[in-house]
Amino acid sequence: METPAQTGAQPPLNVNFWEQHYQEGRTRWDLGQPAPPFVSWFQSAKAPPPGKAIVLGSGRGYEAMLFAEQGFEVTAVDFAPSAISEASQAAAERDLVIQFLQRDIFDLVPEFAGQFDYVIEHTCFCAIDPSLRTAYIDLVTELLKPGGELLAIFFTHSRPGGPPFGSTPEQIRQLFEPRFTVMSLEPVTNSVEARRGEEHIGQLRLKAGG
Numbered sequence: 001m002e003t004p005a006q007t008g009a010q011p012p013l014n015v016n017f018w019e020q021h022y023q024e025g026r027t028r029w030d031l032g033q034p035a036p037p038f039v040s041w042f043q044s045a046k047a048p049p050p051g052k053a054i055v056l057g058s059g060r061g062y063e064a065m066l067f068a069e070q071g072f073e074v075t076a077v078d079f080a081p082s083a084i085s086e087a088s089q090a091a092a093e094r095d096l097v098i099q100f101l102q103r104d105i106f107d108l109v110p111e112f113a114g115q116f117d118y119v120i121e122h123t124c125f126c127a128i129d130p131s132l133r134t135a136y137i138d139l140v141t142e143l144l145k146p147g148g149e150l151l152a153i154f155f156t157h158s159r160p161g162g163p164p165f166g167s168t169p170e171q172i173r174q175l176f177e178p179r180f181t182v183m184s185l186e187p188v189t190n191s192v193e194a195r196r197g198e199e200h201i202g203q204l205r206l207k208a209g210g
């Protein structure tokens, strides 16, 4: 798998970039709550059964805590020390057991290869440089157990530049379909106001031999 260092795409979207945002309180992406589409998933019959899950770019840990509360065994990864520290504290205050890792997601393999039933994605795919999307798909593929699933909320806005870097449902299918069966990829109907009409929720299952 090609790493950020090999592609040369990392700066300025490195740990310092994100850590500085946390330290200066410039975290406009932060909803202060788990993403509503995941919350409503758990209130519906479509809710995925609990399993071992990893949250990529977990920020202040809202999705990690939501999935832990639903009985999932959760690992949450972010390379920004402030994000991990704040998320760990919030989880401890709720008596939630979550494995927090301060780590570059692209350094998770081989250590965590093949360990997870689920990869949870919310505003990490849109935070990395688009040149790393293939590496991201390699990563998700390698983290999952056979038949494992990516549960994702994709930021499908069409503005140029980023972060957040937008993507279209067509691009998502094109990128993932060689290795994943797209079980569902639907427009989100209960986004927060600022993201209304610009999110898709997806359940993508790793193909055999993916």
Ligand SMILES: C[S@@+](CC[C@H](N)C(=O)[O-])C[C@H]1O[C@@H](n2cnc3c(N)ncnc32)[C@H](O)[C@@H]1O
Pocket: 018, 019, 029, 030, 031, 056, 057, 058, 059, 060, 061, 077, 078, 079, 080, 083, 103, 104, 105, 106, 122, 123, 124, 127, 128
């Ligand atoms: C836009 S924020 C979203 C945070 C969280 N998912 C949320 O929705 O509140 C992107 C997060 O991904 C983290 N991140 C970006 N690239 C990363 C990488 N290569 N490895 C680990 N974390 C990364 C950043 O530190 C930041 O916390």
